[in-house]
Amino acid sequence: MSKPLTDHEKRKQISVRGIAGLGDVAEIKKSFNRHLHFTLVKDRNVATPRDYYFALAHTVRDHLVGRWIRTQQYYYEKDPKRIHYLSLEFYMGRTLQNTMINLGLQNACDEAIYQLGLDLEELEDIEEDAGLGNGGLGRLAACFLDSMASLGLAAYGYGIRYEFGIFNQKITNGWQVEEADDWLRYGNPWEKARPEYMLPVHFYGRVEHTNEGPKWVDTQVVLAMPYDTPVPGYKNNTVNTMRLWSAKAPNDFNLQEFNVGDYIQAVLDRNLAENISRVLYPNDNFFEGKELRLKQEYFVVAATLQDIMRRFKSSKFGCRDPVRTSFEAFPEKVAIQLNDTHPALAIPELMRNLLDIEQLDWEKAWEITTKTCAYTNHTVLPEALERWPIYMFEKLLPRHLQIIYEINQRHLDRVAALYPGDSDRLRRMSLIEEGNPKRINMAHLCVVGSHAVNGVARIHSDIVKTTVKLLDFVNDEMFIRDVAKVKQVYIYVVVFLKVLKGIFCVVLHCLLQAAPGYHMAKMIIKLFTSVGEVVNHDPVVGDRLKVIFLENYRVSLAEKVIPAADLSEQISTAGTEASGTGNMKFMLNGALTIGTMDGANVEMAEEAGEEHLFIFGMRVEDVEAMDKAGYNASEYYERLPELKQVIDQISAGFFSPKEPELFKDIVNMLMNHDRFKVFADYEAYISCQEKVNELYRVKWTRKVIRNIAASGKFSSDRTIAEYAREIWGVEPSDVKIPPPNEPRE
Ligand SMILES: *Cc1c(COP(=O)(O)O)cnc(C)c1O
Numbered sequence: 001m002s003k004p005l006t007d008h009e010k011r012k013q014i015s016v017r018g019i020a021g022l023g024d025v026a027e028i029k030k031s032f033n034r035h036l037h038f039t040l041v042k043d044r045n046v047a048t049p050r051d052y053y054f055a056l057a058h059t060v061r062d063h064l065v066g067r068w069i070r071t072q073q074y075y076y077e078k079d080p081k082r083i084h085y086l087s088l089e090f091y092m093g094r095t096l097q098n099t100m101i102n103l104g105l106q107n108a109c110d111e112a113i114y115q116l117g118l119d120l121e122e123l124e125d126i127e128e129d130a131g132l133g134n135g136g137l138g139r140l141a142a143c144f145l146d147s148m149a150s151l152g153l154a155a156y157g158y159g160i161r162y163e164f165g166i167f168n169q170k171i172t173n174g175w176q177v178e179e180a181d182d183w184l185r186y187g188n189p190w191e192k193a194r195p196e197y198m199l200p201v202h203f204y205g206r207v208e209h210t211n212e213g214p215k216w217v218d219t220q221v222v223l224a225m226p227y228d229t230p231v232p233g234y235k236n237n238t239v240n241t242m243r244l245w246s247a248k249a250p251n252d253f254n255l256q257e258f259n260v261g262d263y264i265q266a267v268l269d270r271n272l273a274e275n276i277s278r279v280l281y282p283n284d285n286f287f288e289g290k291e292l293r294l295k296q297e298y299f300v301v302a303a304t305l306q307d308i309m310r311r312f313k314s315s316k317f318g319c320r321d322p323v324r325t326s327f328e329a330f331p332e333k334v335a336i337q338l339n340d341t342h343p344a345l346a347i348p349e350l351m352r353n354l355l356d357i358e359q360l361d362w363e364k365a366w367e368i369t370t371k372t373c374a375y376t377n378h379t380v381l382p383e384a385l386e387r388w389p390i391y392m393f394e395k396l397l398p399r400h401l402q403i404i405y406e407i408n409q410r411h412l413d414r415v416a417a418l419y420p421g422d423s424d425r426l427r428r429m430s431l432i433e434e435g436n437p438k439r440i441n442m443a444h445l446c447v448v449g450s451h452a453v454n455g456v457a458r459i460h461s462d463i464v465k466t467t468v469k470l471l472d473f474v475n476d477e478m479f480i481r482d483v484a485k486v487k488q489v490y491i492y493v494v495v496f497l498k499v500l501k502g503i504f505c506v507v508l509h510c511l512l513q514a515a516p517g518y519h520m521a522k523m524i525i526k527l528f529t530s531v532g533e534v535v536n537h538d539p540v541v542g543d544r545l546k547v548i549f550l551e552n553y554r555v556s557l558a559e560k561v562i563p564a565a566d567l568s569e570q571i572s573t574a575g576t577e578a579s580g581t582g583n584m585k586f587m588l589n590g591a592l593t594i595g596t597m598d599g600a601n602v603e604m605a606e607e608a609g610e611e612h613l614f615i616f617g618m619r620v621e622d623v624e625a626m627d628k629a630g631y632n633a634s635e636y637y638e639r640l641p642e643l644k645q646v647i648d649q650i651s652a653g654f655f656s657p658k659e660p661e662l663f664k665d666i667v668n669m670l671m672n673h674d675r676f677k678v679f680a681d682y683e684a685y686i687s688c689q690e691k692v693n694e695l696y697r698v699k700w701t702r703k704v705i706r707n708i709a710a711s712g713k714f715s716s717d718r719t720i721a722e723y724a725r726e727i728w729g730v731e732p733s734d735v736k737i738p739p740p741n742e743p744r745e
Contacts, residue, residue: 086338203298
């Protein structure tokens with residue numbers, strides 16, 4: 001006697017979440033109903049699905065609060081070294097499910113919600129993604145916060161609370177159209193505003209030289225208002241804090257100097273100041289150089305450093321001396337990790353605080369700064385490197401410019417002493433690039449101002465150290481010994497849902513999002529969807545092959561798509577992808593990889609055995625040799641009939657019959673100025689795909705298991721344990737913070 005199981009019952013049967021206690025379930029139901037009534041002010045006749053999501057979110061949130069307070073008390077009492085992860089992006093995605101898992105509440109919530117006649121997965125799907133990132137760099141920051149909490153590190157994430165995150169992508173007639181990401185429209189149940197901890201951030205003004213040294217005066221002030229989000233560790237009662245700053249105009253904004261008498265206009269102008277935290281720049285690996293972006297970068301750094309120094313000063317260890325703070329112990333108590341150069345201003349800002357406010361001398365301030373800061377480089381592509389024009393600093397951050405000049409002078413003096421007469425070296429290694437306009441090279445500033453520099457994959461760390469102009473001075477043996485930096489700490493990935501696939505499906509997908517205005521990327525999306533139109537309506541191919549563009553790729557979509565994939569295409573030209581992280585997520589989730597020897601693919605092949613990946617194409621050395629010999633796309637076009645046919649079809653409008661010329665820019669790029677030399681890998685790619693076909697279903701699953709088994713290295717927990725020991729000088733701990741006294745514990 002058996003009737004078919006409901007979805008809920010199936011989930012329960014295969015659940016590895018543990019059995020929910022009856023008390024837990026009853027308590028959650030009660031709390032849910034209480035929040036629906038008191039927080040949402042609804043009854044079940046008028047409640048919407050979103051109300052139910054919020055009622056559940058608040059119920060789960062309540063379980064975080066005691067642990068959050070306890071964790072922060074514990075840090076105050078024990079005073080461990082604090083790790084501060086500074087990033088312009090935190091690509092968090094959704095919070096509800098992650099919180100339930102980490103608190104061990106998922107099964108109880110599932111049961112409670114079911115008993116209330118609702119569906120947990122349906123409610124989870126209502127949550128907006130916190131899309132405060134573009135891609136890998138922002139998702140890395142999110143994974144790192146998760147792992148730092150799980151490894152019991154006293155860590156803080158610091159960033160900007162963008163009112164609008166990464167744009168929502170719509171596809172209309174095959175073209176990308178952007179929509180604003182109004183993710184806060186319905187409120188954010190996971191954040192807590194802390195207006196009482198608001199801090200001033202200064203801009204513009206001038207430097208006055210006084211008897212007590214330089215003073216930055218006549219500045220404009222914008223307030224930084226912190227919003228705290230809890231970051232729970234995995235079942236260890238640790239709840240760390242991600243603190244995101246929001247820009248607020250001071251109440252006297254524009255009322256004193258500028259708009260005397262025009263009260264209305266002054267209030268309207270508050271927007272100008274508050275625009276600083278309005279929107280995330282949708283640039284992945286691209287430096288745009290806008291003043292508003294520079295303001296964002298200084299805004300997060302200035303507010304964060306005040307917060308860090310306040311916490312240090314009030315710590316038991318730091319400074320009990322009521323007269324004068326001793327910063328001697330600062331680097332033993334404080335680590336600042338810079339996620340790319342975006343928060344690089346932390347270096348001159350820490351110097352400014354120590355010099356101008358704390359009145360330390362240069363040598364002491366510089367020693368503290370370099371021992372405190374560490375820098376992670378994310379790319380070697382030149383268009384991504386931040387090089388800010390001097391004139392922008394002169395206007396916006398005049399005191400920081402002076403400090404950077406001084407850092408550079410002392411740095412170049414040292415280089416000149418090591419290499420007398422080598423003026424070319426001085427030019428290469430300078431923080432200031434000559435030219436029109438003169439620019440500050442932020443990567444150079446980071447390398448000089450940090451005690452540790454790392455790339456995001458082993459091959460990338462090697463490239464950073466050897467071939468790349470950007471950091472060619474770190475290749476210098478003397479310099480390395482001298483400064484004892486540049487470590488081979490490499491990376492990580494995501495512990496997404498480790499879901500094994502029940503079914504195998506073949507979906508060709510392209511996970512591509514074009515920054516608006518980025519013409520070529522948009523054309524590639526249009527080409528992709530146009531190919532889809534043709535293939536998907538082809539009478540011969542029929543329903544055996546579908547080309548599908550997954551619209552609006554984001555963390556919550558990645559969580560669904562990655563576990564469903566069979567084949568992961570990681571096909572960057574060797575030497576161009578710093579690491580890649582999607583590659584690791586696919587491997588962890590049981591897809592096989594077809595890829596080049598680039599980024600983290602190299603280490604994936606090493607872990608699983610090269611024969612268990614589908615590796616093809618040029619190696620970095622081959623690409624370098626080709627750079628010397630010269631790359632000629634038409635050679636491949638003439639020699640490979642299939643490639644020629646593909647290009648001719650695109651050129652002749654086979655995929656765009658109404659507009660045959662539509663893709664001429666793509667063809668022109670591929671034929672005449674393709675910096676990625678993709679035709680050079682074409683033949684190897686096609687023959688490798690044939691190997692993939694042969695293997696599919698035959699020895700496939702055995703390879704999948706081998707790959708999953710070998711993927712452990714790519715957990716962000718492993719990476720953070722390495723960062724902790726090698727960069728921050730702390731030990732990860734499995735110490736459990738005592739649980740708060742909650743009825744259901
Ligand atoms: C992991 C991830 C990325 C970055 O993928 P890469 O393969 O490293 O480029 C981008 N977006 C989302 C939503 C992700 O989860």
